[in-house]
Amino acid sequence: MTEHHYRMDFPVGWEELHRNARALAWRLLDKGQWNGIIAITRGGLVPAAILAREMDIRMIDTICVVSYQKSDTYGTAAAQGDLTVLKGVAGDGEGMILIDDLVDTGKTARHVREMLPKAHFATLYAKPAGKPLVDTFITEVSQDTWIRFPWDMEHTFSTPLAERPKMLG
Ligand SMILES: O=P(O)(O)OC[C@H]1O[C@H](OP(=O)(O)OP(=O)(O)O)[C@H](O)[C@@H]1O
Ligand code: HPA
Numbered sequence: 001m002t003e004h005h006y007r008m009d010f011p012v013g014w015e016e017l018h019r020n021a022r023a024l025a026w027r028l029l030d031k032g033q034w035n036g037i038i039a040i041t042r043g044g045l046v047p048a049a050i051l052a053r054e055m056d057i058r059m060i061d062t063i064c065v066v067s068y069q070k071s072d073t074y075g076t077a078a079a080q081g082d083l084t085v086l087k088g089v090a091g092d093g094e095g096m097i098l099i100d101d102l103v104d105t106g107k108t109a110r111h112v113r114e115m116l117p118k119a120h121f122a123t124l125y126a127k128p129a130g131k132p133l134v135d136t137f138i139t140e141v142s143q144d145t146w147i148r149f150p151w152d153m154e155h156t157f158s159t160p161l162a163e164r165p166k167m168l169g
């Protein structure tokens with residue numbers, strides 16, 4: 001997906017992210033017993049840590065993937081290349097929570113679900129194209145929204161809206 005498909009910016013701060021991750025933990029606790037968490041790197045790592053703390057889970061593994069290449073000025077994805085799996089996980093994912101920060105086109109989700117068909121796939125955010133692939137998520141945003149996670153941002157001067165050039169779209 002190219003940059004011009006994204007028209008809206010949705011910045012998420014640490015507190016909001018923490019609140020959403022705790023809401024996800026509540027939902028997952030209600031859904032049964034879990035043997036562990038598998039984080040999809042890198043975006044799934046922070047939610048995984050919060051779920052692990054809230055749900056008292058110590059067994060945490062990773063699926064390590066590379067997908068989007070971010071190269072433009074504003075940090076939105078310039079292109080989504082082929083998905084490369086650097087490290088997988090043994091087994092079929094039974095009893096495991098597979099966690100990512102978000103699902104967008106669903107490409108990553110489709111791939112990891114094939115790898116671990118019995119895992120419960122959870123995300124904090126979901127866009128419509130990827131939503132059908134997620135078992136549990138907290139917040140839906142439109143397909144033309146680019147979510148900015150707190151680990152991708154820093155505090156800096158903000159140009160008043162009226163003076164801003166059109167940054168996206
Ligand atoms: O539904 P999709 O279109 O596949 O997009 C969702 C994926 O894209 C982002 O990861 P990204 O590839 O940017 O890498 P990162 O997690 O290492 O930052 C996000 O963390 C998801 O893993
Ligand atoms: O909206 C997004 N925000 C951050 N990373 C992403 N990777 C795919 N979509 C997004």
Ligand SMILES: [Mg+2]
Nearest residue numbers: 041042043044
């Ligand atoms: Mg990711």
